[in-house]
Amino acid sequence: MSVPVIEGPAFDEAWFAARASAGVRGLKAYDPGHDLVAFRRRFGNDVLVELGSNENPYGPSPRAAAAIMAQLEVLHRYPDPLGGDLKRALAAKHGVGVDRLMLGNGSHELLMLLGQVFAGPGTDVVFSRHGFAVFALATQAAGATMRIAAPLPRDGAMPLGHDLDALLEAITADTRLLFVANPNNPTGTWFGGEALDAFIERVPPEVIVVVDEAYAEMADAPDYASALGRIERHPNVVVTRTFSKAYGLAGLRVGYLVAAPGLVAVMERLRESFNVNGPALAACEAVLDDEAHLRMACRRNAEQREALVDALKARGLEVFPSQTNFVLVGFGREAAPIERALTDRGVILRPMGGYGLPDCLRISVGNPDENARLLAALDEVLHEVRG
Numbered sequence: 001m002s003v004p005v006i007e008g009p010a011f012d013e014a015w016f017a018a019r020a021s022a023g024v025r026g027l028k029a030y031d032p033g034h035d036l037v038a039f040r041r042r043f044g045n046d047v048l049v050e051l052g053s054n055e056n057p058y059g060p061s062p063r064a065a066a067a068i069m070a071q072l073e074v075l076h077r078y079p080d081p082l083g084g085d086l087k088r089a090l091a092a093k094h095g096v097g098v099d100r101l102m103l104g105n106g107s108h109e110l111l112m113l114l115g116q117v118f119a120g121p122g123t124d125v126v127f128s129r130h131g132f133a134v135f136a137l138a139t140q141a142a143g144a145t146m147r148i149a150a151p152l153p154r155d156g157a158m159p160l161g162h163d164l165d166a167l168l169e170a171i172t173a174d175t176r177l178l179f180v181a182n183p184n185n186p187t188g189t190w191f192g193g194e195a196l197d198a199f200i201e202r203v204p205p206e207v208i209v210v211v212d213e214a215y216a217e218m219a220d221a222p223d224y225a226s227a228l229g230r231i232e233r234h235p236n237v238v239v240t241r242t243f244s245k246a247y248g249l250a251g252l253r254v255g256y257l258v259a260a261p262g263l264v265a266v267m268e269r270l271r272e273s274f275n276v277n278g279p280a281l282a283a284c285e286a287v288l289d290d291e292a293h294l295r296m297a298c299r300r301n302a303e304q305r306e307a308l309v310d311a312l313k314a315r316g317l318e319v320f321p322s323q324t325n326f327v328l329v330g331f332g333r334e335a336a337p338i339e340r341a342l343t344d345r346g347v348i349l350r351p352m353g354g355y356g357l358p359d360c361l362r363i364s365v366g367n368p369d370e371n372a373r374l375l376a377a378l379d380e381v382l383h384e385v386r387g
């Protein structure tokens with residue numbers, strides 16, 4: 001069947017964008033990094049070293065697979081729209097009421113929903129430069145104005161980390177939301193419990209503070225503290241967590257937030273009823289029960305991170321402090337050619353140009369074999385570019 005060509009609008013992206021809501025018009029889609037499916041086809045899974053997305057190289061607890069198998073019997077049924085069993089398990093784990101919990105299709109969905117619910121045209125949202133990319137997306141999608149605070153100096157003790165004073169100064173009468181990630185992606189940096197408390201005390205209660213704790217399970221610095229212990233005293237504080245990183249379930253897409261029951265109730269008005277699927281609900285509940293596996297993955301990550309940091313520093317590279325399963329690395333030059341050369345060798349890292357750090361790459365901490373292959377490829381490439 002041939003479709004007659006008619007004169008008129010182009011119906012291209014620009015034409016439809018002109019019809020989109022104000023926030024969406026100026027928005028750029030989230031950059032997910034490389035097309036990994038194409039790379040897996042080109043190199044094969046055994047050759048490719050995937051260190052671009054901060055995934056857990058040890059995988060989830062084996063209990064996840066068993067829980068998913070049991071769900072195969074009931075794929076024709078809708079999942080529990082309330083996610084009751086998983087929320088009760090999370091409530092017990094964190095010692096909070098079930099009414100303080102909300103589940104999302106990844107914490108990404110919850111961050112976007114927070115923007116939609118609490119921000120909008122005529123309001124603004126505060127976060128740091130080199131903060132998590134989704135903060136900007138959530139703000140712009142809501143049609144709100146981004147107020148971006150300068151980070152801590154690059155040559156200081158916590159290079160490019162969140163400058164909490166600068167964030168406070170960026171707050172205006174129109175500020176509805178403030179996003180911080182602790183530890184932060186892509187810098188890996190963190191701030192301590194005392195700084196967190198002093199910060200929260202000074203944020204006006206009308207401003208909702210979202211503390212994205214995607215890597216909290218891995219943080220073991222003595223001064224690190226989760227904001228979970230602060231939500232009762234400060235009902236304007238929201239904590240987001242995820243099963244994608246330490247729990248090793250990135251493929252299932254489950255995140256959650258912990259907040260005041262009233263905030264959750266308002267957020268629930270906009271949540272899609274079946275946003276978390278049945279196998280995902282069951283698997284997350286199962287892995288929560290396996291603390292030993294979680295601790296094993298976090299311990300191995302910490303060991304491998306330390307070894308990787310030492311190896312990178314020994315190569316004269318700038319390595320940012322990290323409490324996560326990745327390190328930000330400065331190359332002292334435009335990193336794009338290095339990244340391209342590594343990609344040609346089947347080593348996938350995350351370029352940082354989009355984060356305003358074109359001299360850096362973000363490297364996920366892999367297992368010992370992956371890290372060894374990364375370093376071997378890096379040595380070849382550094383030898384080439386340094387001549």
Ligand SMILES: *Cc1c(COP(=O)(O)O)cnc(C)c1O
Pocket residue numbers: 054105106107108109132181184185212214241242243244245250253254255
């Ligand atoms: C990986 C990550 C997330 C998690 O996203 P999911 O949608 O839960 O997979 C959230 N915040 C930060 C800072 C992250 O790095």
